[in-house]
Amino acid sequence: MTELRADCERCFGLCCVVPAFARSSDFAIDKPARTPCRNLGEDFHCGIHTQLRDRGFRGCTVYDCFGAGQQVAQVTFGGRSWRDAPETAELMFDVFPVVRELHELLWYLTEALDLRVPPALRGQLAEAKGDIEKLTAGPPEELARLDVGPRWRTVSGLLDQASEHARARTKSRKSKRGADLIGKNLAKADLRGVDLRGAYLIGADLTHADLRLADLIGADLRGADLGGADLTDALFLTQAQVDAAKGDAGTVLPPALTRPSHWA
Structure with a gap:
């Protein structure tokens, strides 16, 4: 890919x-649409690329x-x-x-x-x-x-x-599509094959959860803790979702995705 x-x-x-950017916990400034960010250089490179999170531009990193x-x-x-x-x-x-x-x-x-x-x-x-x-x-x-x-x-x-x-290869094919799971304790949960499409998992504890073959299209993983979680063949997971979550050396990602540099 x-x-x-x-x-x-x-x-x-x-x-x-x-x-457009709105000043928030994800962006340090307001920026109108179709207007260059003040950090964009003449060479089209970000002047603070390696410091985005420290400088309040976490949204850019995800x-x-x-x-x-x-x-x-x-x-x-x-x-x-x-x-x-x-x-x-x-x-x-x-x-x-x-x-x-x-x-x-x-x-x-x-x-x-x-x-x-x-x-x-x-x-x-x-x-x-x-x-x-x-x-x-x-x-x-x-x-x-x-x-x-x-x-x-x-x-x-x-x-x-x-x-x-x-x-269909999994024993459980439960649906949690669009479910409100914000901040839920799902540590060590068996979520194999669960339909989590569009689920709200903001800040959820998914440490050591089994998410193999879970459908994660559109799932909101902002701040979710994926430490030790197994996402080996999670379905339709994107880099942006991974970047928005937290993880560690024990988190297993699909081969097509990269471990974020800000993870522990």
Whole structure:
């Protein structure tokens, strides 16, 4: 999934320009949308990248563009930056969030295609992935007008089916979809195969929990303690979710994800 990982060296700092920041525990300043962050250098590098958490920009450390930054910068706009070609800025800023959503869908579809699913479903997943890849390669004017909503609905249904087939291997297939589990003590809990899609796990104690084959699409793991937890083949877990949680040397992550530098 290398093309779906952020490569900041090939981007134009789009995640530091396009979104709006509100002063909070995650951001030290207010920043209007489509305005460069004060920490963004002329070279499109963050001037405090190694100190973001210490300087009050924790939100920046848990953001993931799924590789949309370099796609928009190098493919959609052919390597022309919004600084060198100011006339492209507004269109580029319109396109970036659209491509980010498409790349997030590609992340999930790529993972789903690695699961054990029936041939017919595999064909549907591959077709959906191919269609979205074609969209990401489209001209900027078309991307800016694209409504990603229908694609989300189609892909979500396919991912549901893939999840069901994958989790069928476990003894328990309970659903905690969208559940309020904020601050819950789930230490050592057996959550194998549990549907935790969209669950609120903010600040939950998941130390030494077994989350193998648990469906974690959209689960809010901010501040959740994953120390010693087993997420070996947790379904649809993203780097941003991992970065937002706490963990330690005993936390086992899926091979596609990286242990955050701020973990113990």
